[in-house]
Amino acid sequence: MRKKYFFIILVLTIMLLYISNISQIPKKIVLLEGEEIKIKKLYGLNLSYTSDSKEVWKNQVTENKKVDVKLLGNIKVKEVSVTVYPKVKVIPTGNLIGLKLYTNGVLVIGSTEIITNDGQAKKPYEHLDIKEGDTILEIDKKEIDTSKTLQKIINESKGRTLEIKYASNGEIKTGNITPIKISEHEYKIGLWVRDSASGVGTMSFYDPTSKKFAALGHGISDSDTGELLNIEKGEMVNSRIITITKGQKGFPGEIKGSISKESSIGHVNQNTNFGIFGSLVETPKTLEKYKDGIEIALRSDIQEGKATIISTLENNKLEEFEIEITDIYQENNSDNKSMKLKITDERLLDKTGGIICGMSGSPIIQNDKIIGVLTNVLVSDPSVGYGVFSDIMIKEMIK
Numbered sequence: 049m050r051k052k053y054f055f056i057i058l059v060l061t062i063m064l065l066y067i068s069n070i071s072q073i074p075k076k077i078v079l080l081e082g083e084e085i086k087i088k089k090l091y092g093l094n095l096s097y098t099s100d101s102k103e104v105w106k107n108q109v110t111e112n113k114k115v116d117v118k119l120l121g122n123i124k125v126k127e128v129s130v131t132v133y134p135k136v137k138v139i140p141t142g143n144l145i146g147l148k149l150y151t152n153g154v155l156v157i158g159s160t161e162i163i164t165n166d167g168q169a170k171k172p173y174e175h176l177d178i179k180e181g182d183t184i185l186e187i188d189k190k191e192i193d194t195s196k197t198l199q200k201i202i203n204e205s206k207g208r209t210l211e212i213k214y215a216s217n218g219e220i221k222t223g224n225i226t227p228i229k230i231s232e233h234e235y236k237i238g239l240w241v242r243d244s245a246s247g248v249g250t251m252s253f254y255d256p257t258s259k260k261f262a263a264l265g266h267g268i269s270d271s272d273t274g275e276l277l278n279i280e281k282g283e284m285v286n287s288r289i290i291t292i293t294k295g296q297k298g299f300p301g302e303i304k305g306s307i308s309k310e311s312s313i314g315h316v317n318q319n320t321n322f323g324i325f326g327s328l329v330e331t332p333k334t335l336e337k338y339k340d341g342i343e344i345a346l347r348s349d350i351q352e353g354k355a356t357i358i359s360t361l362e363n364n365k366l367e368e369f370e371i372e373i374t375d376i377y378q379e380n381n382s383d384n385k386s387m388k389l390k391i392t393d394e395r396l397l398d399k400t401g402g403i404i405c406g407m408s409g410s411p412i413i414q415n416d417k418i419i420g421v422l423t424n425v426l427v428s429d430p431s432v433g434y435g436v437f438s439d440i441m442i443k444e445m446i447k
Contacts, residue, residue: 137341140411142358146287146307152280158240250409265421282316295401295430303406345417355414384436402430
């Protein structure tokens with residue numbers, strides 16, 4: 049009897065593994081011309097090209113070619129739509145930049161009790177399920193664009209119950225909230241909010257034709273909630289290095305920079321898990337050797353071994369430093385740790401100890417192609433870190 053139950057549990061476990069794997073295969077895949085589909089799939093699952101051959105259409109620009117995911121060779125379990133984009137030349141930069149991002153609505157970053165004039169502690173929001181990371185979109189049927197707008201409407205309510213609309217986990221919710229009077233002209237609802245974020249990072253590359261750019265290699269999250277900021281718009285501006293704190297084991301270093309108050313050099317329209325993207329207003333500087341642009345590497349082009357990164361570390365000067373690619377994770381499309389690398393350039397190790405905050409976005413170059421962008425540091429060893437594939441970045445950029 050135990051063997052029977054064991055066998056049933058084993059079969060159900062295997063079925064669950066396959067169902068989970070199939071559900072994780074995306075319905076839409078974007079490739080660069082010449083690139084092959086790289087997805088994780090279990091034994092027994094394969095891809096069936098439904099029109100023309102793989103070799104024909106992977107080398108031509110096309111949209112919505114269909115690929116079937118099949119189990120055991122003939123059982124269709126999923127259909128995938130594939131778009132192939134042409135190869136483009138981009139110009140690597142490595143410039144230190146400042147970013148100013150503005151949210152769609154205002155982000156809830158905390159809550160607190162309000163003490164009324166008669167000493168009572170109240171929570172106007174407690175009957176709602178609003179929480180940290182949610183976004184207030186409207187109050188009193190008025191659109192909220194800044195925290196100042198929100199506070200103005202609350203003060204003007206004079207304690208009148210207001211309708212509130214907010215986004216929570218991708219769902220739009222509504223409810224009512226009654227502001228509490230704390231002084232003659234001031235009312236509160238007990239929610240701490242933020243409408244913008246700023247910081248410094250590194251610009252990765254841009255397309256000289258479309259003027260679209262990519263930066264950072266990771267998204268910008270709110271420092272209080274840890275949630276990826278849902279931005280409405282943003283600006284990229286010039287930045288100047290103030291200080292560099294060297295990285296040590298267990299302690300990541302940091303570039304501290306001042307963000308220019310002058311006009312923007314680019315407009316930001318995407319904040320994703322794979323970076324910041326937008327369009328340029330001004331043409332950024334680059335190293336002379338790369339001014340005519342270089343290709344984005346396919347994953348099959350990337351090799352373990354020597355490569356370089358471009359970063360800005362002193363006097364806003366662009367410099368190229370030697371690194372070594374130690375591991376490549378060909379099928380990884382889920383996060384920005386596509387490859388593992390080690391800083392080998394003594395000049396960089398002497399200045400920073402390795403990879404430090406602010407260097408994220410530094411383009412990685414190998415055999416005159418951009419193979420990726422620097423993203424993370426290994427805190428236990430600042431000379432070691434990760435990069436995201438450049439093909440992921442370019443696909444996000446040209447969306």
